[in-house]
Amino acid sequence: MAEKVVILGAGESGVGAALLAVKQGYEVWVSDAGAIADHYRQELQAAHIPFEEHKHSYDKIFEADWIIKSPGIAEAAPVMQAVRSKSKRVISEIEWAYRFCNQATIIAITGTNGKTTTTALIHYLLKNSGIQAACVGNIGNSFARQVATSPEPCYVVEVSSFQLDDIETFHPHVAVLLNITEDHLDRYGSMEAYAAAKFRITENQTAEDYFIYCLDDPYTRKFFKKNIHSQLLPFSIMEQVKQGAYMQDQQIHIRIHDDECILSADELSLRGKHNIYNSMAAGIAGKTMNIRNEKIRESLATFKGIEHRLEYVATVRGVEFINDSKATNVNSVWYALECMKKPVILIMGGIDKGNDYEIIRGLVKEKVKAIVCLGKDNRKINEAFKDDVQLMVNTTSMKEAVEAAFHFASPGDVVLLSPGCASFDLFKNYEDRGRQFKQAVKDL
Known part of the structure; x- marks a missing residue:
């Protein structure tokens, strides 16, 4: 008999998780406390996935072997309080997708600001270099939808702290933490708890993996985790680093091991100090994927930016x-x-x-x-x-x-x-x- 998967929330991540669960042979049911958007309702109906909206039927939820929680549902929500009281196993959609992505290379990007721009920039860099990759997460298709409908050998995933809250095995080969600034304190209660959620992006990494982070960011430094096992690649415009990226005399240096890519900050297509940081992070990610220096320079100079961001x-x-x-x-x-x-x-x-x-x-x-x-x-x-x-x-x-x-x-x-x-x-x-x-x- 198939295991039962209950999905809470029927937005992009919830519907993507449902499609993936059906493909993998699970018995699936979707529950949303609000109204389900027409196009998502039609998708669920077309895939013959049963659902409810405007309520949560706790008796049916408690029958689940797995509960996949959409990131917008707060831990304080009554449904989560009820689920936790029953000690039910809850995972996030990115955790669910990761379990079925068949040894693909994962590049995951988090941070309070700049996630979408940096995710799109890294994807552009890979695509420009002939690497087949999907750009997923908060930026477009959910990770689970992509794995279900069009799997790729590489995924560039924009992940929020909400999505990281319920991971277990999620393991990016390259993890990027851009910054930690005050946000979502209504949900986390303290900066320490919010920062801890962000740092979960590194928790399953090994010495074969890379962690790219901003050395200049005060909260990243303050709450830096001591038990990170991956190779550390900081970026900074305030001090030189041996590995990672730094800026000196308007020249950006991106270095891994003995290989260095140098370009002028004036060459970057994206303007503003924050975009120097975003471009540095993307450039380092490109180096971890063995992309040639000329392709990194070309991509950072020609990227066009994203909708709704400046x-x-x-x-x-x-x-x-x-x-x-x-x-x-x-x-x-x-x-x-x-x-x-x-x-x-x-x-x-x-x-x-x-x-x-x-x-x-x-x-x-x-x-x-x-x-x-x-x-x-x-x-x-x-x-x-x-x-x-x-x-x-x-x-x-x-x-x-x-x-x-x-x-x-x-x-x-x-x-x-x-x-x-x-x-x-x-x-x-x-x-x-x-x-x-x-x-x-x-x-x-």
Whole structure:
């Protein structure tokens, strides 16, 4: 008799896990406390996978041999409290996918900021070098869906701390930790717990593997795990390292063993200090895969960036519009503002995740002419910046926000959507928010 797999949550990771479980011969049932999106419901029906929505039937959940938890379900949720009380075995979708990926090479990227850009950049680097690889995780197809429908010899996986919470054997050959900054404290309660979740990316690595991390990141240094067994490859723009990457006199040095790739920071296609770090991490990952130096240089110089991350949209009557909808925490806003060379009209707001706006106060005073708040409750932003900008307005739709920002802007200014918050008060997700922004700009 087939083992029973129950999947909690029917988004991209949940449906991907369900498809993989069916392919592997398990008896599968999917349960979602909310409404299942139409396209996912149709996929489940087409694959003859039974499901429920708008509720969790605990009696059926407790029949499971395996429970696969979607990353969006918090440990404090009633269903998880019930599951834990029964000592049921719970794993994440990336753990489930890993078990069936047949000795493929895994490159996994985590960090509070820059994950998606760095994941896409590493994938581009591999593809540009003739290495067949899939780009999966938070960036597109779930890892499980890819393993179920189109397995590859190599996977570049963007992983969040939520996905790492429930791993057991997940073992990336190359693990990348970009940074650890304050985020998701509503879920973890402390920076120490959040950092511990991030460092789980290394827990199954051996001396044959690589761990790439930012030596300049204060929280990474503070909470660095002593029991990491993989080869350490730090990157830094503040000090030289023997192995990994560093910058000296605007020259980036990427070195593993005795082989070194050198390129000018001016050659990088991505701008801003944070993207020097992202490019360093990607370059080191390329070296671990034995990619030639000229291909690393070429790829870092020609990568085009990703949608919703500092994405140029249009220039309207001399005003430039930039879509940074993927900036869902304050540190991401800091990175965006740090890149800006023109006066900024900043559109920000949404669901606050315990944000500390003090970290961007200096950049707001220096660069921001006006703030357009976009959200159902903007009190915290209003309170934080009331003494720092002369113009501030509250809006509750993207059309209203873009029109207000355009009204405040003069030729030579930039309107920057960099919300610093989750999107779920007014939008389906950050992609929906970014696309609505781009449409509203086109409608001006």
